[in-house]
Amino acid sequence: MNTFQPGELVLLTSQKGKTWLVRAGSGSFSSHLGDVDLQEVVGRQEGEWLETNQGAKVFLFRPSLGDYIHKLKRRTQVIYPKDIGAFLVYGDIGLGDVVLESGIGSGALTLALLRAVGPSGRVISVEIRPEFAQLARKNIEVFFGKTPENHRLIVGDVTALPLATRVDRVVLDLPEPWHAVGAVSAALRTGGLLISLSPQVGQVQIMWQELRRHGYANVTTFELLKRNWKIDARRARPEDRMIGHTGFITVAKKIAHTLEEVPTIRDPEAPVPT
Numbered sequence: 001m002n003t004f005q006p007g008e009l010v011l012l013t014s015q016k017g018k019t020w021l022v023r024a025g026s027g028s029f030s031s032h033l034g035d036v037d038l039q040e041v042v043g044r045q046e047g048e049w050l051e052t053n054q055g056a057k058v059f060l061f062r063p064s065l066g067d068y069i070h071k072l073k074r075r076t077q078v079i080y081p082k083d084i085g086a087f088l089v090y091g092d093i094g095l096g097d098v099v100l101e102s103g104i105g106s107g108a109l110t111l112a113l114l115r116a117v118g119p120s121g122r123v124i125s126v127e128i129r130p131e132f133a134q135l136a137r138k139n140i141e142v143f144f145g146k147t148p149e150n151h152r153l154i155v156g157d158v159t160a161l162p163l164a165t166r167v168d169r170v171v172l173d174l175p176e177p178w179h180a181v182g183a184v185s186a187a188l189r190t191g192g193l194l195i196s197l198s199p200q201v202g203q204v205q206i207m208w209q210e211l212r213r214h215g216y217a218n219v220t221t222f223e224l225l226k227r228n229w230k231i232d233a234r235r236a237r238p239e240d241r242m243i244g245h246t247g248f249i250t251v252a253k254k255i256a257h258t259l260e261e262v263p264t265i266r267d268p269e270a271p272v273p274t
């Protein structure tokens, strides 16, 4: 029986789906639904509930990665879970991969990368601002319960860093990612993937030029829209509000030669010339 232990993160969830992140065993928690004694969480199982002193039910769950990303302490823009999913799948990031990431920001994407590569893989994060590096490290430690052994965090400028390690994937969330392409491409193995997120399409255009200059093929850019729906017995319709735009995701594959050395790189999605 995997019951809640003292100090463990718990996502209190109301019957209407409102959530609060707390720790089992320490003090009490108050909301508009009343008070809950957090000592009572210890020894219970996920999916059980407690009653507040006003008689409302709150369910007990461990936070999912998506829950935690919405709640984590942030001092930077973070990558949203919908875009993180795309990074992992279109960037083909999996067990055993060595991933170079920059910058770490608040560490939202790093959490997903660490989980995807597992203990046999490695994530190397490069962050220029020491205060963000520190915050991200703390957010990661809180989620995993300790600093994962497969995480290396370097405080420095990714555009100027000599990177000796060969990596399978490069993941960029930088204001001017094109300045980093030269440095990270020296570390990325041939056939490896580079994934980058930029909010503005002008940034993407500069990125494309830089990717072609440094020898990438199969370059694609897309955005993802997520719209939640209100569903009950009387209605089923989209929510009035949504996050309309987060960023454009660009995915590229590193080729064995730079563009100058190969005659043409054709977009595989483009129609075949007749």
Ligand SMILES: C[S@@+](CC[C@H](N)C(=O)[O-])C[C@H]1O[C@@H](n2cnc3c(N)ncnc32)[C@H](O)[C@@H]1O
Binding pocket: 076, 077, 078, 079, 102, 103, 104, 105, 106, 107, 108, 109, 110, 126, 127, 128, 129, 132, 156, 157, 158, 159, 173, 174, 175
């Ligand atoms: C938008 S935040 C990254 C958010 C992160 N992906 C997350 O999900 O929490 C961009 C980060 O890039 C860092 N940064 C900017 N220029 C950099 C550089 N040249 N080298 C390393 N990090 C840099 C910033 O300090 C900032 O923390």
